[in-house]
Structures are given as C-alpha cells and as structure tokens.
Amino acid sequence: MDVMDELIELHEEHASGLLRLCRQAGWPDYGEQELTLLVQQGRFFGYQNVRGDIISCIGLFLFGRLASIGLVIVDKEYKRLGLGRRMVNACISQTDESTAIRLCATKEGLPLYEKAGFHSAGSVRKYSCHSFRPIETQNRLDAELSSFREQDFQELAAADLTAFGGDRSNLLQQLISTSEECVIARNNEGHLVGYGLSVQTPANLKFGPIIAPSSNVAARIINRLAAGKQGPMRIDIPAEHTSFHDRLLEMGFHSDAELPLMLYQKKMFPDQNGHLYALISQALG
Template sequence: MDEFLQRESIVLAPFEAHHLDGAVALSRAAGWAHRREDWEMIWSLSEGRVALAGDRVVGTAFMTPFGDTCAAINMIIVDESQRGQGLGRKLTTAVLELAGDRECRLRATSDGLPLYEKLGFVTTHKITRHQGVTGRVDAPANVEWIGSAALPAIKALDSAAFGADRDALHDVLANEGTFAAIRDGDGIVAFAATRLFGKGEVVGPVVAANAGQARDLLAFILSGKEGRVVRVDIPEDSGLSSPLEEWGLRNEGGVVAMVRRAGARPHTPAVQTFSLASQAVG
C-alpha cells in the first residue's frame, strides 16, 4: 500500500454489495439523483473500486466493459472531506487498470476535466441534460412498443451506433424498462428505451438514422408520461434541445464526453446515438 493511503488510513478495495448503501449516501451528499437501484444496475454490469475510511465509503469508481474493445469509466465520486488529496486520481487509475487495453469513455464535469486530461483522455463532444415535468406531447403514428423478441435487432443497431458490444446492458434494460421502435417493413430501423431512474424516469438510449426519427421516438414515449419527471441526455449537436424544451424538459447544463485510447471506426455508421442510456454508460 502506498504512503498516501497509509497516512490517510484509506484503503481501496473491490466494490461489493455491502458498499451500496454507503455509495448511495455518498452520491446523495454530492447532489446526484441516483437511487440504490441505479447503483445496483451499474454495479451488475461493472467492476468497481471503493475507497474506505474504516467502514465508511469515501469514494467510488467503476469500469463497465463492453466486450474486449471498449469500456465506460463511471461513478467516480469522492467524499467532500477527502477531495483535493489525490484520491480521485487513485480511484480512476485503479479502474483504468481494470480496463486494460480497451478504449475508455467517460462523461466529465468541469471539476473532473483537468484530472482526466492528465490521465490521457481527450474531449470528443458535449452532452446536455434535459429534465422536467413532461407536458402534453402528441404521439406519432410511426412508432410502436416492442417486446423482448426484438432484442437481437436492438442490440445490432446499438452496436453499430456505439461501436462496441453492449448486449449485457440491453438485457438489463429489457428487464427494467420498455422499448419503442420504428419499423421499415418487417425490420426495426430505430429504437428507444425508457425506465425508472433517479427522480423519475429516463429515456435512452435512442438510436436512429436521423434527428427526425429520434424526435418521433422521444415524442412517442413522452406522450405517455404527461405530468411525470423525465430525463433525457443528448449530444449537444443532436438538434433535439428545442423540442425537448417545448415538451417541458428544460436544459439543465451538461458534461463533456471524453475518450482514452480511441479505437479506429471502420466506417461511418448508418445510425447514431441521439440519447444516452445514462451518463455512466453512454
């Protein structure tokens, strides 16, 4: 154990089930909306590290693998009493080691940006969070709810847009939420997922060929959520901010998408991600 951890009596350990309540308390103190169920979902897909001061959780970081080529680095949080002492760097470095040679993606706040740049991450684009009480939205006729039989098509579309295998994520989303889709003949050409999250519900991922399809998917799902708190995280340049604000989901700022060891994309995908499943997993 290095000198820093010995001096501060802080140890890093694998994240386990008995750390969940401490992690929830930590995130609530930081103003995060995550419920215990939201932590459990990410943990079920990830390997994590926890910083402990005695039995108290004072920091966390997770690595969510997407096959052998890509990973999301997420849930990096440090107790206010421990900030400014290098603990965030140690937690992030620990989960980067878990990622190995994978391309690593994360969403950074302005506070975390300098650290991630020092660790080799570069900015790719901005993500905007829209959240609020949903107003009246008219449902388009070209979208329908779909069941788990459509999962292979959903996984293929998501893999094309994201650039990596997120099959395990979609298995979890199928258990915890519902999917809507646009068909062209018998085939699914665009989809969106929705589930409970934080203060209400979240819509994402939304994968489509263009902003028009993405808007229709969002409108269809939001049409059934009038009066409910809904969150949607979108790339800043998606063209969806205006309709989301019209539907009651105000712009609440955002984060910066970053990547480390970016892998080459062989071609421009026919579909893209217009809304994230969450800031944690993209």
C-alpha cells in the first residue's frame, strides 16, 4: 500500500484530515472546532499516504500522572497493516513509568488494546436523548446551583482534580470558554462541590464533565443545563453510577452503548473521590 513509513505528529493544519477520518468512522460529534481544540490540548500522531492524505490518527492527552488515549482511527482502506498497533505503542512510549494510561475501547479496537497490554478497569455508558423531560428538583438542601464566574475557576479546578485524578485545568479553561453553559454547585457552607458543562457539537448538545457529590446533585446540574433546550443530547457516564442511570432515564435519556474502560499494564487509577458523573468525552475522560 502507498503508506509513508514515518509516523508524523499532527497539528492544527491537519484538522480537516482528522475531520474526514471522524466522519468515515461514524463519529459525528466532532467538528473542526472541536478537533482543533483537541489538537491544541494533546499530542496527535498519524500516518500519511504518498499523496499526503492523513490516513490514520491517535491522540494522547497528558494530565499529570494520568494520560488518556483517544480518537484512534485508521482509514478503512488501510486497515490490517499494523498502523493502529504502531500508533498505540508510540503513545505509550511518550509516557513514563509513573503515568497511568486510560482509554475507552470500541468493540473493533478491543483486541488491539489487549495485545498492547491494556486491561479492563470498568466501563463507560453512552446515553442519548431526543426529547428531554425536566425533573422536579425537590431536595434543594444538598447544593445551590449558580452560573459560573471567573473567580470560581480555582475551586472548580481543585474539585475536578480530586474527582478525575489528573490536572485538567488548562483544558477546562478552554472548554469553559467555548461551552454553552457552565453551572457550579455550592454546599450550605458555600464551598464549591460540583460543576457541569454543556457544549454544542455538530451532532448534539453534549453534557460533561459533570462533577457532583451525589447522583441527585448531578441530575440537578443536567436539569439546569438542559432547561429549555431542544434537539438531540448526549452524555457519557462511568457505569458504576447506577443511581444516576435511573435519573437519566427519568429525564428521557436512553443507553446506546457500554464500552470497556481500559488501563495500561498493572497501573491503577490515581486517587479519585467518586464524584465524576460524566466524562468530557470518551477520548478525554
């Protein structure tokens, strides 16, 4: 095949090539704006053919001692050439021994990741909604919701760090600036205990991340972010939050898929407090 041997690093000028691969893979959530942000925040690698077309890609996102691999795509005409394996190994080589590497596997990619040394460490459920049903927000004693202000950011980043286990502050600043809405939750003592974002993608209104001390507060954040909105919605949640699953069903969401969450070798996730109720995306965690 007409594949260039050298794995190259991809930059913002390659966003249109990445968009073509996402469309071919059936991932409509990603537009050129979203892909440009991801390229700015992570390190992307890929292969070209002799005509200079991007025919594969992978993203590596570093958050302190936690890294995430995502957007692993190989053009359908170039599959079974070992490009995926080589890209995954290249990303692993960019991290050190103390870094835990996570990824959300598709069914197609699962054998590749298992051979590369990843093991199952949970799962992620994807939900969609086409007709949102507001819920009655009864227990207001658990938290007070308000719109995000710039002076909230340090507290927000600290809450995110203890929930996710890695420092995403640079990414969060960019996400908040491009979001539809950012809502924060404070407890009775006035401490920030959670937050949530909504982002409009080409395919839907996407919720995440959602950090909250309980499924009740997480549901109230979604309720606030979805208020008055029309059209398709999406959210990806860690599967262990079963009570949140029930709240999402109440609001008109249905589960589309459950995908394996994998970790590299014998590593464990950094300390997390169980307050991560929704991911930014399957690629970013």
